[in-house]
Amino acid sequence: MKRFVLLILLLAMALSVTGCLTVTGGNDQPDELPPEEQHLTADVDETEVWHRRHDDVWSGQDEPELVSRDFERISGAAANGMTVGQELLLLDFMDCYYQSIGQLRVIDPADLFAEPKQVAYHKTIWHDLCVIRKLSPIDLTMTSYSYALRCESITPSEETEGDVDMVLRESNVTYFTGLNGIPSEQFGIKHTFTLRGVGDRWLIVRHWSDDNAYYSADYDEETQQDRNFPAITDYIQARRELPRDEQTVSATAAHPYDRTAARQYMLSYVGKRNGDFKAYDDYGGNCMNFGSQVLLSGGIPMDTSGGYETGWYWYSASQTTLPWVNVGWFLEYAAAEREHGLVAVVNAPYFTGETGDIITMGVEEPANHTTVILDTIKDENGAVVDYLLCSNTADLRNFPASAYYYTNRQLTKIIGWND
Structure with missing residues (x-):
């Protein structure tokens, strides 16, 4: 070495x-x-x-x-x-x-x-x-x-x-x-x-x-x-016991998620911070803030219809919401039924992830840390076996999910958004 x-x-x-x-x-x-x-x-x-x-x-x-x-x-x-x-x-x-x-x-x-x-x-x-x-x-x-x-x-x-x-x-x-x-x-x-x-x-x-x-x-x-x-x-x-054969997620949206744009954004803002947003590294972590920014870059519109606990937006340090910056609150937001805005499937089949999808992880609950899928890792048969991730606070790029200490992980599949 x-x-x-x-x-x-x-x-x-x-x-x-x-x-x-x-x-x-x-x-x-x-x-x-x-x-x-x-x-x-x-x-x-x-x-x-x-x-x-x-x-x-x-x-x-x-x-x-x-x-x-x-x-x-x-x-x-x-x-x-x-x-x-x-x-x-x-x-x-x-x-x-x-x-x-x-x-x-x-x-x-x-x-x-x-x-x-x-x-x-x-x-x-x-x-x-x-x-x-x-x-x-x-x-x-x-x-x-x-x-x-x-x-x-x-x-x-x-x-x-x-x-x-x-x-x-x-x-x-x-x-x-x-x-x-x-x-x-x-x-x-x-x-x-x-x-x-x-x-x-x-x-x-x-x-x-x-x-x-x-x-x-x-x-x-x-x-x-x-x-x-x-x-x-x-x-x-x-x-290991989860199915690896081809699975699908049935949710649909009027507008597809731009995974290419999401990918470019996450590659740009690992190891540095976007000055248009407050960095929360010293306030509990910047991981969900980064994840929200990636979704925004992929076309998911901010949701100003809700308040501090039920909306999803960031305009300033004093004009933001818990789902934008907090892992647990984001998962609740993403799982809620709505007519407009984000369409996502929380706790989707783990091996159906794609670039730009969210993987949250932890010890007792998979809600301590947010990462974003950069690429999939497949075996010789084309089955997904692992992911390469990007994240903030723990600033990682091209990092294998299976190398994490956090082994309790959950996939949130981002479908797109509705008008």
Whole structure:
């Protein structure tokens, strides 16, 4: 595995306009489980141990060496006063993570952490992701990955004297084996680290990220397990049992949904925001706001006939409605009967999705997060097996649905609109 320079991100963006993708097979998994098995499982090797790199940097050094402005691996490192030891620790952590989920086996990161509890926590999160992806209908090992980190701030920790808190943003491109060269991208993932060290030898005290698995897991320190995990695998099993033969949705509309326009819009506004709308990233998330904008771009007219809870429009931060910006309220709105405006089928057969349709997802209910289908992934027989998604807040482009931690998913099929 190699880290490539940030330019690969720009190249991948140019390559992200794709059509329907056909795959010829995924991971080898049984179609049916023996009745005695309670939950779907997948073996994950956890025997490998990560060893720190660049030992010469901290061998015998008493005074820390600051990152040079002429050579920084993390942008903003020099401007914020990051040391070489801190920078290399963070890169070690990122590579350990990517090599774990890239090969779908957990590498023990104990050498990077100051506290065993954090080691156990991260191994659990990584294990969950590895299992979810091993059970995917497509091969979600990685042929390569690249990431870029930007340091936003370094401040003394308020909890422990001598510790430092760091906030970083990550963008990445990953090439999943089953996508045959199509890049999957993530933008602006927030990471918060607390580091502890002497001289230039540092360890991670705590790490938190707004990447999906970290903030959604219900981690139990006593058992070192994710309480959500049995349900997560149950949802995967339930989806495996759904019919994949040709199905149709009978709803019709006077005006068809412009899926081409919707596709172009979502490709344009992942990783950035449309200045014509308020961004809600710091107010619960921008995912449904993005989804509503995609529908609008596809021709679905705003609905001003209802009020704050029953309409669907956005004119300003003070002139908008809950269904425009909130996942649950949108699902209620889309399911309601109406003579004019949006025609949609909520909880449509999962494998009937097309470009521009909405997939909502979560843990207990599929209403925590909104994504939009960019493309379908089909097997050699032409049956849909997965989707490539776009979303905001978790800014993703060309990202496989089956790679998500959220395995409880629901399709809302957008038909069009009536006058």
